[in-house]
Amino acid sequence: MVTLLLISFLLMALCVAIHATGLMAAIRWHDRSSVLADPRFWRPTWLLIQVAGWLVLLHLFEIFLWASLYAWVHALPDMHSALYFSSVTYTTVGYGDVVLPEGWRLAGGIEALTGILMCGWSTGFFFAILGRIYRSQQALGNRSAAE
Numbered sequence: 001m002v003t004l005l006l007i008s009f010l011l012m013a014l015c016v017a018i019h020a021t022g023l024m025a026a027i028r029w030h031d032r033s034s035v036l037a038d039p040r041f042w043r044p045t046w047l048l049i050q051v052a053g054w055l056v057l058l059h060l061f062e063i064f065l066w067a068s069l070y071a072w073v074h075a076l077p078d079m080h081s082a083l084y085f086s087s088v089t090y091t092t093v094g095y096g097d098v099v100l101p102e103g104w105r106l107a108g109g110i111e112a113l114t115g116i117l118m119c120g121w122s123t124g125f126f127f128a129i130l131g132r133i134y135r136s137q138q139a140l141g142n143r144s145a146a147e
Helices: 003-032 042-072 079-090 102-146
Strands: none
Touching: 003 042, 003 079, 003 102, 042 079, 042 102
C-alpha cells in the first residue's frame, strides 16, 4: 500500500508540475496579447475560447498519464478502458461501470482528488483572465468617457 501511495503521490506531483507549466505558458502568452486593449466583443471572447481549450488539453494530458499508469500495471484490461476510467475518475463523474481491482482503488481516489484540485485551479485561472479582461474593458470605457 505504501508503494501505491508513493506512485499516486508522484503522479499527482507530475500533474501539478504539468499544470503549473501550462498555466505559466498561458500567462506569458496572455501578457503579450493585445486583446485586453481591444474594445470589441469577439477578440476577448476568442481569447476565452483559447484559454478554455488550452485548459482542456492540459487536463486531457493529465488524464492520459493516469490512464497510462493503469494500463502499464494491467490494473485495467486495455488503454481504451484505462482512458475511459481515468476520465470519469479525474472529472469525478464516476459512472462506476469500470472499476479498478481492489489493490488499486486507492489510486483512483487520489486521481479524483488530483482532478478536483486541477479543475479548481483551472477555474480560478479562467476567472482571473476574465477579470483582467473585465478590468481592461472598464478602463477603456472610463478613458473614452473622460475624453
